[in-house]
Amino acid sequence: MTTTYQDSTGDVFGNIQRIFTSLPNKLEKDVRDHLKNVYGTLALALGCARLAYMFGLSFLVGIQTGPLIEYVGADDPSIVFNAYLITMIVFGCFTMMALHADSTKYLYLGGMLSSALLCLLITSLIAPYSPYVRSAVIWAGLAINCGFVVYDTQLIAEKCRRGDKDYIWHTVMLFVDFVNIFRYVMILLKDKSEKDKRRRD
Template identity: 30%
Template sequence: MERPGLNTFLNSFSTTLEAPVKQHIKNVYACLSMSTLAAGLGASIHLFTNIQAGFLSAIGALVFLFLLMSTPDDNGKGMTKRVGYLLGFSTLTGVGLGPILETAILINPSVIITAFIGTSVIFVSFTLCALLSKRGQWIYLGVYLGLIAMCGFVLYDTQAIIEKRRQGNKDFVAHSLDLFIDFLGIFKRLLIILMQKEEESNKKRRR
């Protein structure tokens, strides 16, 4: 016998979104997952090698972003190239995260894992709110002001992706870029908040 809660959830998801939209969302999240892994690889390159790209990684990320935005989707014909540009942008963006991650490691390495898990939970929660709510409605949670803004972007961007697909826009690569930037923004803000709290706790212990 199936649980009513799970049944209701699956039925809500099925009835809220049309089949083409659901497939599009799957493609978007596949790209988002690859982007997140690429960013993790980029951060690892900075942390575990002697490569200190800094300014160059920022310039490189902008170049990849420009190439991605200037290469038309053309009904999926340029998809492989555009996914490559997206992963290049994500990797170099991850390299750019290196300095703040180094600082976090000096304070307490566990805050990085906590920030990532917290970001994932927040991101998934707000995405589900956007996917399962009625068309054009959003549900907001009470968190820090910066996080509220970024969570609002997750809600807005997710429902904007759904509406764009309904209007015939199948460019899931560009849509995943929007969500990757949202994910990165939440992660940075949450990491900073956790670092500040850890520093305050360390100061209190020293007293």
């Protein structure tokens, strides 16, 4: 039975190979060269379309984050720069932690992080005006997104090992993690700045 299955599989791959190797006999050289250009351009167009989706997402994220940046930077523009610097350091540290750990050590975190994110959303909807809940949600959101950096980094590496090399979508995953961390850090620095002002006053 196993031998029959292996023979049938070999026949399938052999037929596929013959389809491609027989093309030079079926098509003239000019036609083959033209089709190479056509399919090469098609692949490039599809790649550009995916890049356009990523740039479109970046644009929408920028529109969404812009008002927060304007609000935070209205009193002290250095908060935005400090938040960006802290985010880069945090993102880099958690990325290196994921890369230096065992290749699948943190892949189990996916379900836990998604569940925690759902609980965070429900909590913020139940008590949106409580300052204690707001503070807990911000810190928990920051911790969850740091966890996603670790998880997504190892997930991307594992997908690459299995042949999934869609670098555009993988970039989007980490981009979303970075932006979320940046938002939370900005809010925390803004809250700290306001507390310091109240103490001085």
